Amino acid sequence: MIVAPAKPGALQRTAADIVRRLQRAGFAAFWVGGCVRDLLLGRDPGDYDIVTSALPEQVEKLFTRTVAVGRKFSVIVVVEGEHQFQVATFRAEADYQDGRRPSQLIFGDAQADARRRDFTVNGLFYNPVQNQLRDWVGGEADLRAKWLRTIGLPGERFAEDHLRLLRAVRLAAQLDFQIEAGTFAAVQAAAPMIRGISAERIREELSKLFCAPYAGRGLELLRQSGLLEHVLPELAATVTCEQSPDYHPEGTVFDHLKLMLEHLQPNANPSVPWAVLLHDVAKPVTASKDPATGSIHFYGHEKLGAEMAKEILERLRFPRKQTDEIVQAVLYHMQFKDALEMRQATLRRLLLRPTFPLELELHRLDCLGSHGRLDVYDFLVEQARLLQQRPQIRPPLLKGHDLIALGMKPGPEMGALLAELREKQLADELKTPGEALDWARTRLAPPANDG
Numbered sequence: 012m013i014v015a016p017a018k019p020g021a022l023q024r025t026a027a028d029i030v031r032r033l034q035r036a037g038f039a040a041f042w043v044g045g046c047v048r049d050l051l052l053g054r055d056p057g058d059y060d061i062v063t064s065a066l067p068e069q070v071e072k073l074f075t076r077t078v079a080v081g082r083k084f085s086v087i088v089v090v091e092g093e094h095q096f097q098v099a100t101f102r103a104e105a106d107y108q109d110g111r112r113p114s115q116l117i118f119g120d121a122q123a124d125a126r127r128r129d130f131t132v133n134g135l136f137y138n139p140v141q142n143q144l145r146d147w148v149g150g151e152a153d154l155r156a157k158w159l160r161t162i163g164l165p166g167e168r169f170a171e172d173h174l175r176l177l178r179a180v181r182l183a184a185q186l187d188f189q190i191e192a193g194t195f196a197a198v199q200a201a202a203p204m205i206r207g208i209s210a211e212r213i214r215e216e217l218s219k220l221f222c223a224p225y226a227g228r229g230l231e232l233l234r235q236s237g238l239l240e241h242v243l244p245e246l247a248a249t250v251t252c253e254q255s256p257d258y259h260p261e262g263t264v265f266d267h268l269k270l271m272l273e274h275l276q277p278n279a280n281p282s283v284p285w286a287v288l289l290h291d292v293a294k295p296v297t298a299s300k301d302p303a304t305g306s307i308h309f310y311g312h313e314k315l316g317a318e319m320a321k322e323i324l325e326r327l328r329f330p331r332k333q334t335d336e337i338v339q340a341v342l343y344h345m346q347f348k349d350a351l352e353m354r355q356a357t358l359r360r361l362l363l364r365p366t367f368p369l370e371l372e373l374h375r376l377d378c379l380g381s382h383g384r385l386d387v388y389d390f391l392v393e394q395a396r397l398l399q400q401r402p403q404i405r406p407p408l409l410k411g412h413d414l415i416a417l418g419m420k421p422g423p424e425m426g427a428l429l430a431e432l433r434e435k436q437l438a439d440e441l442k443t444p445g446e447a448l449d450w451a452r453t454r455l456a457p458p459a460n461d462g
Contacts, residue, residue, distance in 0.1 A: 025091045026059035027139040029074075029098065034140060036073055038065040039101075039121060041136040041145065048132050051144075051154055052186070061089075061098045062124055062136070070098050085118070103127055122147045126162060129175050130182065134162050157188045165197035173204040177216040180236055184220060184229035195236070202237035213242055214327040221284035227273035230288075234265070245319060246288060248295040255307045259381050264294050271380035279372070282333055286340040286373045289320040317342035339366045340373050347374040350387050356437035362391070362398050363405060371395075408436050408447035417448075417455055428454065 019027075026042060033040035040063040046056035063070065067087050071077045076090035085100035103119035103126070119127075121136060125147045128134040134148035144151065148162045159182055161168040161175075169175050176198050183190045190198070205213070220229040233239040240247040249264035261270050271287045293316035294309045301308065320341045324334040343361075347370070350358060361367065375388045398404065409432055414425055432451065435441045441450055 020055075021092075022059065022094055023056075025094055026061065026096060029061055029089055029091070029096055030138070031140050032073060033061075033063050033065055033070075033098075036065070036069075038063050038069070040065070041121065041138055043124075043136050044128070044133050047135040047137045047144070048150070048154065050137070051135070051151065059096055061096055062101055062121070063098060064101055064120070065098075066100055066118075070100075121145065128162055129168055129172070129178065131160055131162055132182075132186075132188075153191075157186070158191050159183045159186070159188045160191035160194045161197070165194045166201065169197055169201045169204070173201070174208050174212055174216060176201055176205050176236070176238060177208075177213065177220070177242070180229065180232045180238060181216055181220040184225040184232055185222075187225065187228075190232075199237045202241055205238055205241050210326060210328045214329065217242065217327075218281065218284075221272065221275075221288070223275035223277045223279060224273075226275050226284055227269045230265075230269055230272055243288070243323070245292050245323060249291065252295040252298060253307060254294075257306075261381055264291050267291065267380050269380075271376040274376050274379040276372075280369060282337050282340070282369055283372050283376075285324070285329075285333075286337050286344075286369060287376055289323065289337065290316065290341050290344050290373060290377070292316050292319050292323070292341075313342055313345045336366045336369055339364075340370045343370055344373055344377065347371075347377075347387060347391070350391055355439065356434050358394060359398065359404070359437040362395050367395070403442075404436065407433050408441060408444050409451060413444075413448070414451060414455075417451055419455055 026046075030040040030042065040061060042059055043062045044060045046059045049056045065073070067079065067085055070087045070089070071079070074089045074091075078088040078090065078095075080086060080088050085102055087098050089096045089098050101119050101121055101124040103117045103123035125134045125136060125145075128148070131148045131150040131153045133150070134146075135150040135154075136145040136147075137143070138145070153160055159179060161179075179190060179194065179198055182188070220226065220233070230239075233242070234247070234250060246265070246268070249268065252264040254262070254264060254267065259267055261267055268288060268291070272284065275284060275287075291309075291312065293312040293314075297309045297312040297315060299308050299310065300306070317338050321334060321338045324337060329337075343364075343366075346361060350361070353361070361370075364370065371388070371391055374391070375385065378385055378388060407429070409429065411421065411425060411429065414428065415421065419425055419428070428451070432441065432447055435450070436447070441447045
């Protein structure tokens with residue numbers, strides 16, 4: 012039995028009201044899946060899925076605002092105020108032919124609907140009107156034992172929908188559960204089948220996996236399951252990639268990545284985990300050992316890594332803007348170690364890059380995942396704070412139209428002059444547009460004729 016919160020939120024109250032209205036109309040109705048699981052674990056569900064004996068057209072007649080987003084799979088979205096709820100008809104799926112979705116749909120009862128689901132902890136049904144839990148698959152016991160296991164034979168469940176392979180790893184990491192031995196063996200055996208899933212669905216599942224506070228364990232489970240070599244083969248190569256212990260006492264590149272992920276902040280920028288995963292992706296292919304000292308080097312790994320990161324992100328169909336900022340962070344991550352010795356103009360260019368917040372967080376995690384020193388990070392945070400107090404330095408003092416007004420023609424020489432002017436501005440040698448105009452006039456003035 013689930014004990015509802017003393018003051019349930021609007022989302023929960025509305026979800027309960029939808030069930031109540033379905034039941035008053037003579038239909039069986041329950042909350043199902045992740046919301047029931049989370050309530051039993053004492054967590055606040057982010058959404059509520061509802062199952063019912065009502066057919067899709069009956070659901071549409073009962074509620075004023077509906078969207079038939081999944082009519083083919085008997086799913087209707089009910090819109091109540093600002094919230095949306097998926098309402099699905101009980102079904103017993105059969106005849107999966109492509110490892111993604113059933114080729115036919117058979118309506119069933121609540122028990123049949125429970126038995127077709129992926130994992131026991133997701134197969135729990137709850138009646139919020141009567142405060143009654145229905146467990147036909149042993150999910151409550153597995154929740155208490157912190158076990159993740161499939162409903163029925165694991166090989167059959169994974170053959171039906173190959174994405175369940177990644178979902179098993181993600182749920183185990185997210186819930187801090189152990190994957191039951193038979194289920195995990197089936198994941199390992201079926202791991203190559205994940206290649207049949209679209210890049211977009213893989214990206215979405217991986218992005219859910221690489222979140223605080225469980226991202227590090229998620230990466231380790233990907234490796235243990237055998238899925239890593241199929242979804243991110245470039246990262247699989249980091250497992251055995253050794254590093255010099257004087258710089259990286261934590262061990263291999265893979266160990267380094269896991270430690271970084273373990274230090275992710277809650278609600279981190281979604282690009283941060285991917286910058287972490289890809290910043291050293293080229294180390295395995297650039298590794299060399301000094302025969303005299305035994306030190307291991309990775310010359311140029313940041314440049315090649317940026318190219319590899321771009322290929323990986325494009326393969327996973329990441330949005331262009333997110334791809335570009337992650338690639339930028341990978342390309343420049345080695346600059347940060349020199350920040351204490353940078354000239355003022357160089358440092359300010361770094362601080363003013365649009366991707367600086369992402370790059371700075373990557374640097375923080377890079378340090379925490381290796382030597383643990385944050386002196387450069389603290390220095391950069393302070394320099395960024397000081398720069399914020401000087402908003403006048405952010406826009407260039409002059410632009411191309413200013414130089415055209417002085418009689419200069421557009422071209423490479425104009426670009427070079429603007430770059431030189433910007434350098435002087437960042438070095439505090441030119442502080443106002445007037446000073447910049449005077450300097451530009453001097454540079455553009457014809458040489459004096461001594462004759």
